[in-house]
Amino acid sequence: MRASTLAKTAAAIAATAVSGSVATDPSSSWYRSLRKPRFQPPSSVFPIVWTALYADIALSGAAALDRLEERSQPRERRRYLRALTANLLLNAGWSWLFWRSRRPWIAAAECALLTASSVDLARRTARIEPRSGAALVPYALWCGFATVLTTAIARLNPRA
Template structure:
């Protein structure tokens, strides 16, 4: 039996992809949250479809989704090397930027139609990211499926709100 022992330095280097991914996801969530507030009168006045979830559902859904994105990114980055690692990091970074941007487009700009365009870009980014991650780690890619699904739901919801409030 061949046992490899690692010192403290090895343990930290094994965790850095997870730590970096967690920090990036946390920053993205924080940046997006700056654009939307629970007491936004503008949003309360919009005509929304009957199938919109209650306000308390959004943090209940996003919290585990963000944790899953961080885990998936950490796992994918820890298994990749060189150019592929850089490409994965860039893909996750672009995706998280688009994730935050949606909130700014929809809420800060008070533009449901801009939010739809942002959501469509995020959906395309999700599909590209899942495809790229799957090349190196199908488990990490599968973990992104609920995030992509929720974003597709958010796109439909944004489109419905934009259509109802022209």
């Protein structure tokens, strides 16, 4: 894996993480007033999980992009880069829809799109670099869990 590719994917991930962090406020009175499902993890779990997943996305994405470049597949590389970029935009967007817009149902729908995008990204990556694709499966699963969790919060709080 080339350091320059990893630096670029890491920068994109960092921008995604910062954008999401700026929007997120679990100490807000709005969020504290929401009813949450019993399977809601403690708040301390989220930064730990997301940090690991973000590192995984940066490494797996860089590996796939480099492999496509080694194979002289610029068209496929551009397609992969578009899929990765769309995924990261969806990732950051959830925080803004849920935390800042305070629209749990819209955030749940957007999270379902993020899950589909994450599954697609893992599939695309596996075709290029099988181990890196397998490494993205936890990300897709976590996004699926986030969709279920966000939907449950929306159901429990119809007026939110």
